[in-house]
Amino acid sequence: MxxxxxxxxxxxxxxxxxxxxxxxxxxxxxxxxxxxxxxxxxxxxxxxxxxxxxxxxxxxxxxxxxxxxxxxDPNGMTEADYDRWMDGAYFYMLSDFVVAVTLAEADIAQQVADKWIASGEDLRMSAGWSCYCWLLGSRPDKEFSESKLAGMLELVSRTIHDAPERTRISMNNFLYTVGISFSPLHDLATETAKKVGPVEVGKDKPKSKFINAYDTIQKAVGKGQIGFKRRHVRC
Known part of the structure; x- marks a missing residue:
């Protein structure tokens, strides 16, 4: 075709x-x-x-x-290719559910996601945090540095409430994904999520709402889902 x-x-x-x-x-x-x-x-x-x-x-x-x-083909794309795709991702359904998802199946996923998280641009930061969510939810724990992820949890704790809208949502997703899918840091992620508390989203709308990673983790605990990994990231 x-x-x-x-x-x-x-x-x-x-x-x-x-x-x-x-x-x-x-x-x-x-x-x-x-x-x-x-x-x-x-x-x-x-x-x-x-x-x-x-x-x-x-x-x-x-x-x-x-x-x-x-x-x-995730591994057929270079870092420059992913950056180019991000340049065209004008809203979160592209940045977080197309580009970040594709990147999550690439060998260079973490290095590109790290760069995006540090970019200061809302959709790039959101895609970087989202990529880690897709990675943590599908790859073995041994592929990740426990100390690095602990540092990322600390970064979320310090900055989430002042982060841009989409980044704030993806950081919240990262919090509960670590708590659910990365068993070595379940306790730390749970403590961090409790410390962060409810996160306000939709501040620019007539009525904002609050999302809470701690509640999401507790629901997963109740369902026996800690350690959950999906087989595939993409459809």
């Missing part, structure tokens, strides 16, 4: 209701509104195809960009 054929199939799968949902979350035109599950039959035809992924991502069409993440 070439890019034109993929775009045609995506357009046929688009639903107005899904398009409105994506738009309400920040997606901009062009987009078709394709449910992610509906893309699987197209993937069976394309398989992993980095050149096609690059072509689709460059269209600026949200659905095509999302599908690009599904068919990308």
């Amino acid at each position: 070439n890019a034109e054929m993929v775009m045609q199939e995506l357009e046929e799968l688009g639903k107005e209701r899904t398009k409105k949902i994506y738009s309400s979350n920040g997606a901009q035109e062009p987009l078709f509104g394709v449910a992610t599950g509906a893309m699987k039959p197209i993937f069976k035809k394309t398989k992993i195809n980095q050149p096609l992924a690059e072509e689709l991502y460059a269209t600026g069409n949200y659905d095509a960009m999302y599908f690009a993440g599904i068919i990308a």
Whole structure:
């Protein structure tokens, strides 16, 4: 399949209701509104195809960009490639659920995520923290430095309440992901999450809300989910 054929199939799968949902979350035109599950039959035809992924991502069409993440070859992309994809990720559904997810399956994931976390740019920082969430939730504990993660928990504790909106959300996700999926630091993550307390999000909206990593960890404890790892990161 070439890019034109993929775009045609995506357009046929688009639903107005899904398009409105994506738009309400920040997606901009062009987009078709394709449910992610509906893309699987197209993937069976394309398989992993980095050149096609690059072509689709460059269209600026949200659905095509999302599908690009599904068919990308994570280890076929360099740090510069990931930075370029982040440049095109104009809202969190691209930064955290396309670029960060793809990066999480690459060998260079931690070094790129570390750079993004230190960037000072909201979506890049958010993607960096999100990448660690995907990594911790899928890779063996031995692949991580316990002292490094402990330092990251301390950084979250000091800065989360003053961080930009999307970064704040991803930091909160990191807190509970460490608590749930990285057993060696379960206790420290739980203590840190309790210290952080509720985190306010949506401050720019008429009514903000609070998210709480400590509560999420406790629910996982109750369900016996500590140590949870998923088999695959991408769809």
